[in-house]
Amino acid sequence: AQSVSQHNHHVILSEAASLELGCNYSYGGTVNLFWYVQYPGQHLQLLLKYFSGDPLVKGIKGFEAEFIKSKFSFNLRKPSVQWSDTAEYFCAVNAQSGGYQKVTFGTGTKLQVIP
């Protein structure tokens, strides 16, 4: 069965600190990987995605993620966080299963950035 693990449930950082949020998935086939962000009171928005090619993916607002196939990981990074990055971050995996796509989300990581 497909699963996604986000190791950190709640992260607190000061502004300008570096961020790395872990995401591991379990699925043996071809996957597409996503990070979504949910700002307080808002709906989920796509931050970045990996389909194929360069495993280092750059997204919006200075975020990037690296797909490491051998580790089944897709960690999210940002060199210097801002207060406006306070949000909940979800890792998601799409995979083809039985003729249709199946999507699985991680449990989310709440990031709190202190000014």
Add this chain to the structure above:
Amino acid sequence: DSGVTQTPKHLITATGQRVTLRCSPRSGDLSVYWYQQSLDQGLQFLIQYYNGEERAKGNILERFSAQQFPDLHSELNLSSLELGDSALYFCASSVAKRLGEQFFGPGTRLTVL
């Protein structure tokens, strides 16, 4: 604005009642997904429809059902409501013929009293 619309934005009802949540996908998207987001359960995938047909089921209770209509809008029906059903219900859409990202609607906040 993702292009996905959901109505109503807020819904307050009593235990035992039945409600219907509505979702209109982005123009051209054939696939609709329903999710439940609550504090204790996180973001849970409920069900997916593609071009009117059910394609995948997640953690959807038997008291819940959904359908996708010929115009591709979808409705999620929640019946015999319990206090624990209080949550944000999101709809998302995607093209779905190829693997891709989902576009989320603003959600419907359901409060069961």
